[in-house]
Amino acid sequence: FTKRKLDDAALEELEELLISADLGVAAARRIIDSFRRTRFGREVTQDEIRAALAEEIAAILAPVAVPLIPEPEHAPHVVLVVGVNGTGKTTTIAKLAALWKGEGLSPLLVAGDTFRAAAVEQLRVWGERIGCPVVSGADGADPAGLAFDALKRAREQSADVLLIDTAGRLHNKADLMAELAKVVRVLRKLDPSAPHSVLLVLDATTGQNALQQVRVFREMCEVTGLVVTKLDGSAKGGVVVALAQEFGLPVHAVGVGERAEDLRPFEAKAFARSLVGLEDAQVG
Amino acid sequence: MFDALSGRLTGILDRLRRRGALSEADVAEALREVRVALLEADVALPVVRSFIEDVRAKAVGETVLRSVTPGQQVVKIVHDALVAMLGPPAPGIDLNAPAPVVILMLGLQGSGKTTSAGKIALRLRTKDRKRVLLASLDTQRPAAMEQLATLADRAGVMSLPIVPGQKPVEIARRALGEARQGGFDVLVLDTAGRLAIDEALMAEVAEVAAVARPHEKLLVVDAMTGQDAVTVARAFHEKVGVTGIVMTRMDGDARGGAALSMRAVTGAPIRLIGVGEKLDALEDFHPERVAGRILGM
Numbered sequence: 001f002t003k004r005k006l007d008d009a010a011l012e013e014l015e016e017l018l019i020s021a022d023l024g025v026a027a028a029r030r031i032i033d034s035f036r037r038t039r040f041g042r043e044v045t046q047d048e049i050r051a052a053l054a055e056e057i058a059a060i061l062a063p064v065a066v067p068l069i070p071e072p073e074h075a076p077h078v079v080l081v082v083g084v085n086g087t088g089k090t091t092t093i094a095k096l097a098a099l100w101k102g103e104g105l106s107p108l109l110v111a112g113d114t115f116r117a118a119a120v121e122q123l124r125v126w127g128e129r130i131g132c133p134v135v136s137g138a139d140g141a142d143p144a145g146l147a148f149d150a151l152k153r154a155r156e157q158s159a160d161v162l163l164i165d166t167a168g169r170l171h172n173k174a175d176l177m178a179e180l181a182k183v184v185r186v187l188r189k190l191d192p193s194a195p196h197s198v199l200l201v202l203d204a205t206t207g208q209n210a211l212q213q214v215r216v217f218r219e220m221c222e223v224t225g226l227v228v229t230k231l232d233g234s235a236k237g238g239v240v241v242a243l244a245q246e247f248g249l250p251v252h253a254v255g256v257g258e259r260a261e262d263l264r265p266f267e268a269k270a271f272a273r274s275l276v277g278l279e280d281a282q283v284g
Numbered sequence: 285m286f287d288a289l290s291g292r293l294t295g296i297l298d299r300l301r302r303r304g305a306l307s308e309a310d311v312a313e314a315l316r317e318v319r320v321a322l323l324e325a326d327v328a329l330p331v332v333r334s335f336i337e338d339v340r341a342k343a344v345g346e347t348v349l350r351s352v353t354p355g356q357q358v359v360k361i362v363h364d365a366l367v368a369m370l371g372p373p374a375p376g377i378d379l380n381a382p383a384p385v386v387i388l389m390l391g392l393q394g395s396g397k398t399t400s401a402g403k404i405a406l407r408l409r410t411k412d413r414k415r416v417l418l419a420s421l422d423t424q425r426p427a428a429m430e431q432l433a434t435l436a437d438r439a440g441v442m443s444l445p446i447v448p449g450q451k452p453v454e455i456a457r458r459a460l461g462e463a464r465q466g467g468f469d470v471l472v473l474d475t476a477g478r479l480a481i482d483e484a485l486m487a488e489v490a491e492v493a494a495v496a497r498p499h500e501k502l503l504v505v506d507a508m509t510g511q512d513a514v515t516v517a518r519a520f521h522e523k524v525g526v527t528g529i530v531m532t533r534m535d536g537d538a539r540g541g542a543a544l545s546m547r548a549v550t551g552a553p554i555r556l557i558g559v560g561e562k563l564d565a566l567e568d569f570h571p572e573r574v575a576g577r578i579l580g581m
């Protein structure tokens with residue numbers, strides 16, 4: 001373990017390490033600058049440096065590491081799941097439903113993606129696997145109308161949680177974003193406090209565009225929290241650090257695989273250590 | 285945001301220019317701005333490094349140092365180098381092989397493989413007048429086969445009948461047999477999404493490739509991909525050998541730096557661009573447009 005001075009060159013290497021983990025140039029600089037102020041010039045080993053850096057990042061992430069706990073007294077707690085195409089919305093719904101079912105709650109799923117080929121069928125298969133009922137409509141049906149009917153049904157069946165899937169949509173498509181806003185409006189006709197959670201699902205492989213995704217989805221449908229998927233891959237998901245600094249939205253959970261049980265709480269310390277290459281992601 | 289880099293560079297260099305002759309150090313400062321712009325566009329760090337070295341050699345030449353508008357000169361050099369690295373323009377799908385020409389779709393989970401398979405089928409049927417067979421080897425994702433069958437219907441092409449319980453390699457063999465017997469010109473094999481670090485699934489797709497001997501192995505990549513692009517491209521290229529890249533979700537507002545990373549690592553051309561969810565939302569690749577987008581110009 002050769003010791004080395006934490007000089008400009010060493011700090012630049014650290015900055016590049018963070019950039020390689022998708023923190024983005026601005027967030028990486030902010031972190032390295034504050035790191036520089038506190039530790040500059042001291043002799044340290046490689047592992048000591050990284051551990052200290054991970055602590056610095058974990059401190060940024062700790063406030064957003066908040067689990068999502070449904071409140072059944074909403075009868076039901078309505079969770080709207082949104083995001084750009086292919087991030088893992090449908091799979092995450094299955095994972096959350098399986099988790100909550102295991103805790104004794106009764107989730108009802110809504111196949112609100114009436115657009116993509118076989119999206120309804122995909123959620124139906126998940127429903128069967130995890131033993132949760134799925135409400136669906138005709139292909140091309142209005143997702144807002146479907147959500148409205150499903151909420152009524154959830155009340156009749158006294159479901160504890162209503163998980164609404166939506167079609168993937170890019171945040172720069174105004175018409176599709178307006179469609180989401182309509183789902184929210186229509187739900188509020190039945191329950192003015194609904195949806196109680198609006199989850200934005202982000203793919204860990206995504207780079208700096210995640211900032212724009214959060215910005216626009218938050219404006220259009222009042223996102224209350226994030227789920228980061230595909231952390232079982234080689235991507236580090238470092239943009240989450242920039243997101244925490246800029247928006248401070250809770251990160252409720254992370255996806256670490258394609259099976260129903262592959263959902264984990266978001267852990268600030270483990271995530272930060274993985275970012276700086278100290279250990280693997282939160283898999284297992 | 286448009287012309288952001290251009291403005292920054294012109295600002296720095298032209299200011300220095302007024303002070304007198306430009307030095308190599310001045311050019312180095314300008315290139316630091318280029319580096320930041322590329323990183324903000326999600327070009328992977330190792331690719332940024334080699335790109336900057338490549339450009340530095342050109343930018344410290346006499347013409348730039350003596351130019352009245354060094355900022356614009358550097359922007360032009362950077363832009364041209366980017367276009368050259370991203371090229372060639374509009375290569376399309378290579379069908380230059382005995383029928384049935386096999387196309388294998390590859391990529392991470394959710395990158396857009398199945399949708400792109402449907403888009404390619406539609407394009408080959410309508411533009412190239414080919415008889416196309418689509419086959420799904422995705423035994424992982426729920427309803428993946430139904431998804432491809434639906435897209436085949438919409439594209440007006442045939443899809444391989446679904447036989448539950450078969451493994452991907454078995455389906456590939458069956459699809460090949462069907463494509464030969466049925467006199468199809470092209471067979472498109474869709475595969476399950478897989479992580480670059482998933483040894484078992486990467487070995488499986490390599491086996492599929494060995495059996496199906498695809499003429500085109502298309503790596504389907506989300507335009508929003510970040511720094512991981514290099515790892516993904518390297519893994520797929522090493523295990524299967526990539527012959528082309530399809531960039532999806534270019535209808536979004538991501539700067540799309542992954543295009544450069546993918547191209548740099550695999551050397552394979554960017555063959556097509558996905559610009560929407562509908563089957564006709566597939567476009568030819570134009571390197572100047574993507575270069576401008578990466579640079580925010």
Ligand SMILES: Nc1nc2c(ncn2[C@@H]2O[C@H](COP(=O)(O)OP(=O)(O)OP(=O)(O)O)[C@@H](O)[C@H]2O)c(=O)[nH]1
Nearest residue numbers: 085086087088089090091168230255256257393394
């Ligand atoms: N490795 C891995 N794959 C995942 C994870 N979450 C989802 N996936 C996969 O990602 C792909 C897309 O997941 P979906 O749940 O269909 O994504 P979506 O956001 O609903 O997609 P659209 O509805 O088409 O926008 C599927 O192949 C999933 O199995 C994860 O945490 N890790």
Ligand SMILES: Nc1nc2c(ncn2[C@@H]2O[C@H](COP(=O)(O)OP(=O)(O)OP(=O)(O)O)[C@@H](O)[C@H]2O)c(=O)[nH]1
Nearest residue numbers: 085086393394395396397398399477533558559560
């Ligand atoms: N906006 C937009 N959406 C796209 C594009 N290409 C694909 N999609 C969408 O991205 C999502 C995922 O596409 P799929 O084709 O299912 O992706 P995949 O790679 O087959 O996913 P897996 O099989 O789960 O690995 C779907 O919602 C598609 O409609 C594109 O170019 N633009």
Ligand SMILES: [K+]
Nearest residue numbers: 231233235281
């Ligand atoms: K990871």
Ligand SMILES: [Mg+2]
Nearest residue numbers: 089090113119
């Ligand atoms: Mg979905």
Ligand SMILES: [Mg+2]
Nearest residue numbers: 397398422428
């Ligand atoms: Mg697919």
